[in-house]
Amino acid sequence: MATININENLFEIVDTIEKMTIADSFVARSNKIGGGNGEAKFYVGNENAETRSFFGENGFRINCFLLKKDLKEFLLNSEGEYKNPEQPYQKKENLPALWQERMKIIEQLDEVLHFTLIEQTQIAGPRIYVKAPDNDPIYKLIREIALPNISYLSAIKLIDPNGNFVFYFKPFVDYFGEYENPFVIEEEIKILEEEELPTEVKTQLLRARKGQGKYRQALLEECPFCPITLISDDRLLIASHIKPWVKSDDDEKIDPKNGFMLTPTYDLLFDRGFISFSNDKKIIISPWLSKMTCSKLSISPEKQYPMLPTAGRENYLEYHRNNIFKG
Structure with a gap:
């Protein structure tokens, strides 16, 4: 048990x-x-x-x-x-x-x-x-x-x-399906837009917010599939941040090491902190998921995902386990 x-x-x-x-x-x-x-x-x-x-x-x-x-x-x-x-x-x-x-x-x-x-x-x-x-x-x-x-x-x-x-x-x-209050996101975007940065840089930072642009491209080049489901159709993959965009500095926002390519269900579970991962590629499951849900998702504690790219992501994963994961 x-x-x-x-x-x-x-x-x-x-x-x-x-x-x-x-x-x-x-x-x-x-x-x-x-x-x-x-x-x-x-x-x-x-x-x-x-x-x-x-x-x-x-x-x-x-x-x-x-x-x-x-x-x-x-x-x-x-x-x-x-x-x-x-x-x-x-x-x-x-x-x-x-x-x-x-x-x-x-x-x-x-x-x-x-x-x-x-x-x-x-x-x-x-x-x-x-x-x-x-x-x-x-x-x-x-x-x-x-x-x-x-x-x-x-x-x-x-x-x-x-x-x-x-x-x-x-x-x-739960903000009607979103984890963050819309005002918080709008304020973060407003602050970014007011920064004295080249237009191209701002565009990349804002696209990274939605998992788009060069951030997504770099992630796909490193891992062109979901390491949990092994689905490789990029239409079904989401470029998910490990340390949330709102909590990241400008470099972390577009750092491909601050992300995974995940299918939508696992992206949501990871984004909301219902799952996380250890540095040795094992899944960590929140106790706030029921046994029935875990069974339907086919996830079990300590299951290892050999294709999960953790190298270079150790600090981001530590942040996720300490601040996002619902332990």
Whole structure:
């Protein structure tokens, strides 16, 4: 059984629920788009064998935790939306100040934040809802920092060192299929366009943002196929950055060693940090992917891909493992 080390404690991984979308009805009033005060109950899935196997029988009560570092990461990843909202929040003028306040609150918390979830059995129907005991501060904090539609929770079911089930929850942000807020990208492009660089250089840097131009050509010359699937039709290959374009300096943006040619599914998995690679060409799989998803993708921990070009990419891969990979 796979394991995960959390604060020097080793847990066995049972399985993962990858995405439970946070709806507008759940978030605190300060973050809402529509009307109403917000509901404390949270939808975790439909009534079926898979959901029951993960959470428990009817009327379950489960011990859960969040990590302080995950809450900080979530706020950093959602900073662009808080400060330059894309969605029509009712009180969007307050969001920049709320981001600052919430980050200060999180900074003062313990490293591990425990809470309890209880199934709401009084709600009839095929949908399963949970709620924490009244006034639970950690559950309340989730509702306060989450932004509707672009926030979601994932959960890993674990066995702790004492043999008990415990559930590790983590919030994520997804900008309708994009990892980065559009404003952040626009600002980075604006800064680049204002730099005193030759027009041709700027063009190459901007094309590299989309995996095009000389950057893509150089990558194809070095590795004209996806090292995972071995597909060589260049129409189906994406020039993926290892260290993201937004985080790279001008040289790194167009450095072919800062990239792989990948087919779309694996490009997305790598870009979002659900997989990474060791310097000796072995895949590293995030615990935030379920066993079923891994099975469907035909990926398994420590599988080696001999054609993966890691030479010269060691520093970029280290950055990816430390900053992008969802460990």
